[in-house]
Amino acid sequence: MDRIDHLFNQYANTSSNLIDPEGIEELCSNLEVPHTDIRILMLAWKMKAEKQGYFTQEEWRRGLKALRADTLSKLKKALPELEKEVRRQSNFADFYAYAFRYCLTEEKQKSIDIETICQLLDIVMGSTFRAQVDYFVEYLKIQNDYKVINMDQWMGFYRFCNEISFPEMTEYNPELAWPLVLDSFVEWISEKQA
Amino acid sequence: MYRETIIDFEQGCKCLEAGVSELKRILEEETSETRIDPKQYLELYTTIYNMCIQKHPHDHSQRLYNKYHDIVEHYAKKTVLPCVQQKHDEYLLRELSRRWDHYKVFVNWLSHFFNYLERFFIPQRNYPSLLEVAMKSFRDRVYLEVQVNAKDVVIALIDKEREGAQIDRELVKNVLNVFVQSGMGTIEKYKEDFEMFLLEDTESYYARKASRWIQECSCPEYMIKSEESLRKEKERVIHYLHSSTECKLVEIVEKELLVSVAKHLLEKEHSGCSALLRDDKVDDLSRMYRLYHPIPKGLEPVADAFRIHVAREGNALIKQAQDAAANGSLVEAQVLVGKIIDLHEKYMVYVLDCFKNHTFFHKALKEAFKVFCNKKVGGSSSAELLANFCDSLLKKSGKSDEAIEATVDNVVKLLDYISDNDLFAEFYRKKLARRLLFDHHKVNKEHETIMITKIKRQQGGQYTSKMEGMVTDMQLAKEFQKGFKGSLTAKPGGIDLAVTVLNTGFWPSYKTSTDLNLPREMVECVEAFKSYYGTKTNQRKLRWLYSHGTCHVIGSFDPKPIELVLSTYQAVVLCLFNNTERLTYQEIIEQLNLSHEDLVRVLLSLSCAKYRILNKEPASKSISTTDVFEFNSKFTSTMRRIKVSIPPPPIDERKKVVEDVDQDRRYAIDACIVRIMKSRKVLPHQQLVSQCVEQLSRMFKPDIKMIKKRIEDLITRDYLERDAKNHHIFNYVA
Numbered sequence: 003m004d005r006i007d008h009l010f011n012q013y014a015n016t017s018s019n020l021i022d023p024e025g026i027e028e029l030c031s032n033l034e035v036p037h038t039d040i041r042i043l044m045l046a047w048k049m050k051a052e053k054q055g056y057f058t059q060e061e062w063r064r065g066l067k068a069l070r071a072d073t074l075s076k077l078k079k080a081l082p083e084l085e086k087e088v089r090r091q092s093n094f095a096d097f098y099a100y101a102f103r104y105c106l107t108e109e110k111q112k113s114i115d116i117e118t119i120c121q122l123l124d125i126v127m128g129s130t131f132r133a134q135v136d137y138f139v140e141y142l143k144i145q146n147d148y149k150v151i152n153m154d155q156w157m158g159f160y161r162f163c164n165e166i167s168f169p170e171m172t173e174y175n176p177e178l179a180w181p182l183v184l185d186s187f188v189e190w191i192s193e194k195q196a
Numbered sequence: 197m198y199r200e201t202i203i204d205f206e207q208g209c210k211c212l213e214a215g216v217s218e219l220k221r222i223l224e225e226e227t228s229e230t231r232i233d234p235k236q237y238l239e240l241y242t243t244i245y246n247m248c249i250q251k252h253p254h255d256h257s258q259r260l261y262n263k264y265h266d267i268v269e270h271y272a273k274k275t276v277l278p279c280v281q282q283k284h285d286e287y288l289l290r291e292l293s294r295r296w297d298h299y300k301v302f303v304n305w306l307s308h309f310f311n312y313l314e315r316f317f318i319p320q321r322n323y324p325s326l327l328e329v330a331m332k333s334f335r336d337r338v339y340l341e342v343q344v345n346a347k348d349v350v351i352a353l354i355d356k357e358r359e360g361a362q363i364d365r366e367l368v369k370n371v372l373n374v375f376v377q378s379g380m381g382t383i384e385k386y387k388e389d390f391e392m393f394l395l396e397d398t399e400s401y402y403a404r405k406a407s408r409w410i411q412e413c414s415c416p417e418y419m420i421k422s423e424e425s426l427r428k429e430k431e432r433v434i435h436y437l438h439s440s441t442e443c444k445l446v447e448i449v450e451k452e453l454l455v456s457v458a459k460h461l462l463e464k465e466h467s468g469c470s471a472l473l474r475d476d477k478v479d480d481l482s483r484m485y486r487l488y489h490p491i492p493k494g495l496e497p498v499a500d501a502f503r504i505h506v507a508r509e510g511n512a513l514i515k516q517a518q519d520a521a522a523n524g525s526l527v528e529a530q531v532l533v534g535k536i537i538d539l540h541e542k543y544m545v546y547v548l549d550c551f552k553n554h555t556f557f558h559k560a561l562k563e564a565f566k567v568f569c570n571k572k573v574g575g576s577s578s579a580e581l582l583a584n585f586c587d588s589l590l591k592k593s594g595k596s597d598e599a600i601e602a603t604v605d606n607v608v609k610l611l612d613y614i615s616d617n618d619l620f621a622e623f624y625r626k627k628l629a630r631r632l633l634f635d636h637h638k639v640n641k642e643h644e645t646i647m648i649t650k651i652k653r654q655q656g657g658q659y660t661s662k663m664e665g666m667v668t669d670m671q672l673a674k675e676f677q678k679g680f681k682g683s684l685t686a687k688p689g690g691i692d693l694a695v696t697v698l699n700t701g702f703w704p705s706y707k708t709s710t711d712l713n714l715p716r717e718m719v720e721c722v723e724a725f726k727s728y729y730g731t732k733t734n735q736r737k738l739r740w741l742y743s744h745g746t747c748h749v750i751g752s753f754d755p756k757p758i759e760l761v762l763s764t765y766q767a768v769v770l771c772l773f774n775n776t777e778r779l780t781y782q783e784i785i786e787q788l789n790l791s792h793e794d795l796v797r798v799l800l801s802l803s804c805a806k807y808r809i810l811n812k813e814p815a816s817k818s819i820s821t822t823d824v825f826e827f828n829s830k831f832t833s834t835m836r837r838i839k840v841s842i843p844p845p846p847i848d849e850r851k852k853v854v855e856d857v858d859q860d861r862r863y864a865i866d867a868c869i870v871r872i873m874k875s876r877k878v879l880p881h882q883q884l885v886s887q888c889v890e891q892l893s894r895m896f897k898p899d900i901k902m903i904k905k906r907i908e909d910l911i912t913r914d915y916l917e918r919d920a921k922n923h924h925i926f927n928y929v930a
Contacts, residue, residue, distance in 0.1 A: 112912055113912075152908075152912050153912075154908060154911050154912065154918070155908070157923075158923075161923060177882060177885075178881055178882065178924045179880075179881030179904075179907075179918070179923065179924040179925075179926070181904075181908060182901060182904045182905055182908060185901075185904070
C-alpha cells in the first residue's frame with residue numbers, strides 16, 4: 003500500500019491531495035500513452051473515478067490494487083491486460099455507460115453536448131466500429147434537431163453497433179423502440195445511399 | 197258372400213289374374229269410365245279375404261303377399277317400361293307421366309283388394325306396406341331405366357323456357373314428382389338424379405349469359421336483365437321444381453350473373469356505379485342494392501365503389517379550393533366548408549334512400565369524407581376552416597333557430613371526420629372570444645348555445661367546458677355589473693364604467709397591459725371596481741386587459757360635439773390632448789407607457805385613416821417617432837356618433853393556435869403514456885405506441901415521432917426505463 007501511496011503522491015497536487023488534470027497529463031506521458039487514449043478512460047473505470055480529470059487517493063488505491071500494480075512499470079504492463087478485460091462483452095457495456103457518466107461535469111447534468119459526444123465516440127468506439135462512428139459523427143454535426151445527447155440515446159448507439167449490420171442496416175426497424183435520433187440517422191444514411 | 201268351401205291357391209290366383217287383366221284393360225282404354233264392375237270388385241275382395249282367413253294349411257297370406265309383389269313387378273316391367281322406352285324427347289315425358297298416373301291408380305285399386313293383408317298380415321309380420329312394395333318396383337323396374345333420359349329432356353325443356361318458349365309445366369311437374377317419389381321418403385333421388393344436373397346446367401347457362409351481357413349491356417340494362425332472370429327462376433321453382441331447389445338455384449344465378457362480374461359491372465365506364473351516382477339514377481342504384489344485398493359479401497364492392505366516388509368528388513372540391521388559394525384567391529377556401537356540407541347532404545340521401553340506411557354505406561361515406569376532410573387548403577387546416585365557417589354562421593343575423601340547428605348538425609358531422617379535433621376547439625375558442633368581447637351586440641346567445649350543446653353531445657363535456665365557461669362568464673359579468681352599479685353612490689371619475697370579468701381558465705390568454713398609465717378619472721374607476729370586487733369575492737386577483745376595452749368619448753369639436761366610440765387605448769391617447777393642444781410622439785409614448793407597436797396602430801387610426809381626429813406633422817401616411825400631433829378641433833361629420841375602428845394587432849393567430857395545440861398535445865401524450873404504463877407496468881414499445889394512439893384518437897391523430905420523443909423525454913425524467921434484457925420493452929418506474 004505504501005508504494006501505491008508513494009506513487010500517488012508523485013502526481014498529486016499537494017494542497018488538494020488529488021491528482022488533477024496536470025498530474026494526469028504527466029502520468030500519461032510517463033506511461034507513454036496519449037492523453038486522449040481510451041486506456042486512460044479504462045483506468046478511470048477500473049478506479050471507479052467519479053470526476054473527470056481528477057483521481058482521489060481512494061480511487062487511485064482502488065484501481066492500482068485491483069491491477070496489482072504498485073510501481074509505474076507494473077502499471078504500464080497492466081494496461082494491455084486491462085484493455086482485454088474491458089473489451090470483454092460482459093464489461094464493455096458497463097464501461098461504455100461509465101464513459102458517458104464520466105463526462106457529466108455539473109451536478110444535475112443529464113446530457114452532453116454534441117462536440118464532446120463526437121470526441122467521446124471516437125475514443126470509445128472508434129477502434130471497434132470505425133464506420134458507424136464516422137457516419138454518426140458526421141450526421142450529428144450536420145443535423146439541427148439535437149444539441150445534446152442523453153444517456154438513453156448514448157446507449158442506443160451502442161446497441162445499434164452491436165445488433166445492426168452496417169452499412170446494410172436491413173434489420174433496423176424504426177417502429178421499434180430505437181431512439182428517435184437513430185431513426186433520423188438511419189433515414190439520413192438511406193437518403194445518402196440512394 | 198260367405199263360402200263354406202276352401203279356396204285353393206291356384207284357383208284364387210286365376211280369379212285374381214282375371215281381375216288384374218281387367219284393371220289393365222280399363223287403364224289402357226282410358227275412358228272416363230274408369231270403374232270396375234262392382235260385382236267383380238266384391239268377388240276379388242272376398243276371394244282374397246277368404247284365402248287369408250282360411251285355417252292352416254289353407255291360409256295363403258304369405259303367398260298372396262308374394263303374389264301382389266309379382267303383380268306389380270310384372271306390370272311395371274312388362275307394361276310400363278316398354279311403353280316409356282319406346283318414346284323420345286317430350287313424348288318420353290308424356291308417356292312416363294301417363295304411365296305413372298296409371299300405375300298409381302292400379303296400385304290404388306289393388307290396395308283395396310288386398311286390404312285385408314294391409315290391415316292384419318303386414319303389420320303382424322312387420323313387412324313393407326303394399327304401397328312401399330309398389331313404389332319400390334316402379335323405382336327398380338322403370339325409374340332406374342329411364343331417369344337419365346327423362347332428366348335430359350326436362351333440362352332441355354327448361355333451357356327452352358329460359359330462352360322464351362312456352363313449355364308444358366304441369367308435365368314437367370308430374371315427371372319431377374316421379375323423381376321425388378322414387379326417393380322412397382327421402383329427397384335423395386331427386387337431388388342426385390336431377391337437381392345436381394339442373395344446377396350444373398344453370399351454372400353454364402348463366403355464365404354464358406353473363407359474359408355476353410356484360411359486353412353488350414350498360415350497367416342498368418344488365419341489372420334489369422339479372423333481376424328478371426332471378427324472378428323467372430324463382431317462379432320456375434314455384435311452378436314445377438321442388439321447393440328445396442330454390443335457394444341453390446338462386447345462389448348459382450347470383451354467383452354467375454352478379455358475383456363473378458361484380459368488379460366489371462360496377463366499374464363500367466359510363467354506366468357503372470360512379471356514373472349512376474353522378475347522374476342521380478336513384479332507381480338503378482336501388483336496384484343495385486336490392487340485387488347485391490342478399491348475396492353474402494355482395495354489398496362490399498358496391499359500398500367500395502360508393503366510397504371511391506364520394507372521395508373523388510370531395511377531393512375535386514378540395515383541389516379546386518387549393519388551386520384558387522395558390523393563385524391568391526381565398527374566397528374558395530371560405531365557401532369550401534359550405535360545399536362540403538352540401539356534398540355530405542347529397543350523398544347521405546343516397547345512403548338513406550337507395551341503400552336503405554345500411555351500415556356499410558354509412559361507413560363508406562364516413563371513410564370517404566375522412567380522406568379529404570383532413571387536407572389543407574392554402575395553409576389552413578380543415579379544423580381552422582370549419583371554425584371560420586362557424587364564426588361566419590354565428591355572426592349572421594336574421595337566421596331562424598331551425599336553420600341554424602340544421603347547419604350546426606352538419607358542422608358537427610364534419611367535425612367527426614376531422615382528425616385534429618383539438619385544433620378545431622382552439623380556433624373556435626379564439627373566435628368565440630372575439631365574438632363575445634367585440635361583437636357582443638351581434639351575438640345571439642341562443643344560437644351560440646345551440647352550437648356548443650350539439651358539439652358537446654358528440655365530443656363530450658370536457659371538450660366544450662371552456663367554451664361553455666366563456667358564455668357563462670358573459671352572463672355572470674352582466675349580473676355582477678348590475679350589482680356594481682347598484683353599489684355606487686356616484687360615478688367614479690364621472691364615468692359610466694362597465695366591467696366584464698373573465699375567468700382565466702376559460703378564455704384564451706391575452707397579454708395584460710397594467711403598465712398603461714391611465715388618466716386620473718379612469719384610475720378612479722378601476723379602484724372603485726377593485727374595491728367592490730374585493731368585497732364580493734375571496735382572494736382573487738384581477739388582471740386588467742385595457743387592450744380589449746371600449747370607450748365612448750365626447751369630442752368637443754368646434755363645429756359640433758361628436759360621440760366617438762373608441763378602443764380604450766385610443767381614448768387614453770386622446771385624453772392627453774385635454775391638457776395640451778400639441779404632443780410629440782415621444783411625449784405620448786413616455787406619458788402613457790404603451791408599446792411602440794400598439795401606439796403606432798392607435799395613432800394611425802386617429803390621424804391617417806378615415807377620420808382625422810388628430811392632425812399629424814408631417815402629414816405622411818405612416819407614423820414615425822419624430823411626428824407631432826395636434827388635436828383637430830375642426831373635425832366634423834354628419835353623424836352624431838362615429839366608431840373609429842382600429843385594426844387588430846397583426847399577430848399570426850394561426851401560428852399561435854397551432855403552437856398552443858402542439859403544446860397541449862405534448863402534455864396529453866405524456867399523461868397518456870404515464871397512465872398506460874402505470875396500469876400495465878411492463879409493455880413493449882409498439883404496443884405502448886398503438887394504445888397511446890387509440891386512447892388519444894378521440895381528440896387528435898398523434899404523430900408517431902412525437903410519441904417516441906415523449907417516451908424518450910419520460911425516460912430522461914425517470915418515469916419509464918428500458919428493460920435491461922430487451923430494450924424494446926419499457927418498465928414503469930414507480
